Amino acid sequence: MTHVINQGMAMYWGTSRWTSMEIMEAYSVARQFNQIPPICEQAEYHMFQREKVEVQLPELFHKIGIGAMTWSPLACGIISGKYNSGIPSFSRASLKGYQWMKDKILSEEGSRQQVKLKELKAIAEHLGCTLPQLAIAWCLRNEGVNSVLLGASRTDQLMENIGAIQVLPKLSLSIVSEVDNLLGNKPYSKKDLRS
Numbered sequence: 001m002t003h004v005i006n007q008g009m010a011m012y013w014g015t016s017r018w019t020s021m022e023i024m025e026a027y028s029v030a031r032q033f034n035q036i037p038p039i040c041e042q043a044e045y046h047m048f049q050r051e052k053v054e055v056q057l058p059e060l061f062h063k064i065g066i067g068a069m070t071w072s073p074l075a076c077g078i079i080s081g082k083y084n085s086g087i088p089s090f091s092r093a094s095l096k097g098y099q100w101m102k103d104k105i106l107s108e109e110g111s112r113q114q115v116k117l118k119e120l121k122a123i124a125e126h127l128g129c130t131l132p133q134l135a136i137a138w139c140l141r142n143e144g145v146n147s148v149l150l151g152a153s154r155t156d157q158l159m160e161n162i163g164a165i166q167v168l169p170k171l172s173l174s175i176v177s178e179v180d181n182l183l184g185n186k187p188y189s190k191k192d193l194r195s
Contacts (some may be wrong), residue, residue: 136164
């Protein structure tokens with residue numbers, strides 16, 4: 001990667017779906033041999049997937065400056081609300097090769113998530129936004145998140161998702177706390193448990 005950067009083919013490099021240990025090892029090896037270390041980790045992050053971005057990556061950020069470039073803020077469309085009443089035809093979960101997603105949505109955990117999404121939709125309506133906008137703004141509000149990668153399949157979805165930027169200032173501590181209480185899945189680091 002140092003060669004690629006030195007040749008002008010890239011400005012930086014990062015990792016994707018690496019463990020904290022792997023990232024730290026890459027950083028240490030790069031430093032040991034006077035090479036360019038990674039600057040970010042691309043990690044899945046959404047309301048139902050929080051551990052890595054909220055517990056593991058902040059420690060790396062504080063130690064070596066690793067940032068987070070997050071993906072799937074709508075959990076492959078699950079948080080969009082389109083699966084509230086089952087699997088619509090032509091949705092991702094109805095496609096061949098996405099049986100894992102269909103199984104996830106139709107599981108007990110998937111049913112519990114759908115109940116939470118209905119309650120989250122009420123919070124979104126109170127804020128004057130859509131559920132996807134709330135979910136994306138919720139991801140953006142995390143101080144360890146440098147960017148959120150969107151995966152819209154239509155222009156109108158992209159425009160709606162970009163509207164999350166206007167929701168961000170509305171996410172007060174009390175709103176975030178309400179969302180955390182509703183989700184019931186806020187991860188705690190060892191540091192949190194000591195205090």
